[in-house]
Amino acid sequence: MNQTDEIILELLDYLRLIKEVKSEADFARRIGSYRATLTKIKKGTAHFTVEQIGSICREFNVNANFLFGAQKKVFNTDDSIEIDRYLKPENIETTAFSSSK
Template identity: 35%
Template sequence: MNNRIALLRKTLSLTMEEFGKRVGVTRSAISNIENGKRNLTDQMILSICREFNVNENWIKTGQGEMFTPEPENEFDVFAKNFNLNDFERNFLEKYLKLSKQEREAVTIFIESLTNNTMGAFLGMIPKTPEELESQYPPVSDSTHKAI
């Protein structure tokens, strides 16, 4: 992994100091990583991937391309920024492409599901202390000790 950091840095034409500054560490930290005296932390890997658009799999294993492909459109950028999976990305893209009327219908449908679910849940909650005790009688000391 350490030699891939050196290769990445040289590919980007950055000094150790410039590279380190961009990921929040010192020049000596980058030197220690490249020389194998220090290992990359998961946080450092994430910082490098985010800052330089690097393929995490490439850093960890050497497999695949060094850089991740640039997003093709606004939805790809949005999905990347919010770490959406494919389903979430596709759902939002299709939802936003609906007409205003169709989006309102979907919103009403989702709100009705939420209200029905919450209504059913709230209906199960006892309304008085007496109702609570009748549904869930207190445990007596003798029953408690037997358990």
């Protein structure tokens, strides 16, 4: 699995945490994909496409530079959170989040 795939899957965990998406199937549907495709990406046998990445950016107002590891700012808003490194479900309470101002 490449870095962008890892970042997007961890973004999915965050979006579920804040209840922006209900499930992986909901996320897949909203970006024009399928739950089965997410399973393949998790297994490393597929990758997010350019079209899917564009859909993620539009649908969830995500900063494309964040998805490619170039910036810490997650969303295209002035008060966006920043994630220093990958968000792991087991570390959600201890992961360093901060508002960028």
